[in-house]
Amino acid sequence: MSIVESPVATGNVLVVDDNARARQSIVDVLEMLGHRGAACSSAHEALKRMETIDYDAVVTDLQMPGMDGLELVRQIRRRDAHIPIVMVTAHGSVSTAVEAMRFGAADYLEKPLNADRLEAVVNRVLESAASGDRATVATPGETNQVAMIGESRAMQQVRQQIAQVAPTDETVLIIGESGVGKELIARTIHESxxxxxxxxxxxxxPVLSAHLMESELFGHTRGAFTSADSARVGRFELAEQGTILLDEISEIDLSLQAKLLRVLQERCYERVGSSETLETDVRVLATSxxxxxxxxxxxxxxxxxxxxLAVVPIELPPLRQRRDDIPLLVDYFLQQTAARLEKPVFDMRAEALDLLMRHDWPGNVRELENIVTRxxxxAIDGQISADDFSSWLSCEAREETGDSQDAPVGVKLDEMERRLISATLEHYDGHREKTAAALGISPRTLSNKLRSYGLAPRAKTFARAI
Incomplete structure (x- = not known):
């Protein structure tokens, strides 16, 4: 017998259940696994807590008095598009749990709960969220405005293509560099x-191996492979009568490409480990x-x-090819950031905007948003001058042109990232929001990285006998 420590990163998990014994049991298991668990007895209490506390995941019961788990998923998704939610459901109510996943839950657990299954699911959804992989639901009427901003000829053409293709069920391939807003265009097509x-x-x-990706796409039966201790619903089944977005589809393994081709041609597939053929009514959007x-x-x-895939290709131009759209995007990001910070709209001076207009933006719209947010x-006194970010842009320009005089040689990337995070956190006296903004990442991503590099207090880990 040997004692091993759970190797997974910890997370701050909110548990919602009206049964005091059940919710405390889940919290106890999570804390033994190294996570931080917080418990509340109702959906309304959960929503109130989430207004002031940043959680990494939510585990909620389905059947609760007042607001049930399904409505809680909907309410959370209106506030936070990314936080992973795990639904706990009684045996025989899996169809309702699947419905919850269609509205944005990341996974579900059946009662009676199994500690190993709880561990596997919570770890998986936290890792998926950290890598950017998530199931999302588009709320009707909430158009992604930033995806449509721009009066350049290129953006006018993109808007026209969206208007023409959105009402159809045709497959769309959205092409463009990283950061141009391909996913936002896909959401706009779906919402329209x-x-x-x-x-x-x-x-x-890109975040999944070929084996895991097949299971994620098509689902699997219990016992289909070694770790398949229960059946799992795939993304195509979750998206039934809706839309599936395959982000960066060029990363799919060749062996799986053949199975995906069959879905597009014949509109059917089989779960891993099953010979039953399932029909599908799903619109496919892809990006590359x-x-x-x-x-x-x-x-x-x-x-x-x-x-x-390329039945209707839509190509998004890089920001450097549509510089006339930069002032409109800057104005939008200024207003959005002011609203989030609950401050008056910031004033950007003319020389600052001129500096942004001359930058080549290798990170495209995402980079521009990060720079404006930072x-x-x-900003001091609501004024943004060129001096506030000229050093950031010049640094990025050096990286783009290959000037590496100041870059240390022989230092591993993860060590460089750890040093940068540590130095930036120290510069802002431990203020995580300012640190995250300066690094161009979300506070939740910063928290995950701090824990992974041992730069933040960690919860106790779970010693497991094997």
């Missing part, structure tokens, strides 16, 4: 389609930041799958 009332389910292709025709020529992507967080 006849499927807007159903779920938009996303799969971030690679040259897919080039990938086809290189033999890394199937030609027939490419043609099936400047607002650090």
């Amino acid at each position: 389609s006849r499927r807007a009332g159903r779920a938009l389910i996303s799969l971030n292709c 930041n690679r040259d897919l025709p080039g990938e086809v020529t290189a033999g890394r992507f199937r030609r027939d799958l490419y043609y099936r 400047a607002c967080v650090l």
Whole structure:
């Protein structure tokens, strides 16, 4: 017999259940696993807590008096599009749990709860959230404004293409560099389609191995492979009558590309470990930041799958090719950041805007948003000058041109990241929101990185006998 320590990162998990014994049992298990657990007895209490506390995940019972778990999922999704939610349901109510997943829950657990299954599910959803992979639901009427901002000729053409293709059920391939807003365009297409009332389910292709991705796409039966201790619903089943978004589809393994091609051609598939054929009514949207025709020529992507995906291709130009849109985007980000910080709209001086107009933006719209947000967080007296971010832009310009005089050689990337986070946190006297804004990441991502590098207090770990 040996004692091993659980290797997974910890998380701050909120447990919602009206049964005091049940919720405390879940909290106890989570804390033994190294997570921080907080408990509340109702959905209303959970929503109130989430207004002031940043949680990494939520585990909620389905059947509760007053607001039930399904409505809680809907309410949380209106406030936070990314926090993973796990639904706990009685045996025989799996269909309701699946419905909750269509509205944004990340996974579900059946009663009676199994500690190993709880561990596996909570760890999986936390890891998926950290990597950017999540199931989301688009709320009708909430158009992604930033995806549509711009009066350049290129953006006018994109808006026209969206208006033409959204009402149809055709497959759309959205092409563009990282940070241009491909996912936002996909959400806009879904929200403008006849499927807007159903779920938009996303799969971030680069974060999963071929084996795991097949299970995530199509689901699996119990016992289909070693760790399949229960059946799992796949993304296509979750997206039924809605839309599935395959983000960065060029990363899908060749063996799985053939199975995906069959879904697009025949509208059917089988779960892993099952011979039962399931039909599907799902619209497929895909994104890629690679040259897919080039990938086809290189033999890394199937030609027939490419043609099936590119029924209607929409290409988003990089921000450096539509500089006239920068002032409009800056104005939008200034207003959004002011609203989040509950401050008056910040004033950006003319020389500051001119500096932004001259930058090449290798990170595109995402980089611009991060820069504007960072400047607002650090602004004094509501004024943003060129001096507030000129050093950030010049640093990024050096990286783009390959000037590495100040970059240490022989230091591992994770060590460089740890040093940067530590130095930035110290610079802002431990203020996490300012640190996250300066680094261009979310506070939740910063918290995860702090824990992974041992820069934040960790909860006790679980010693497990094997």
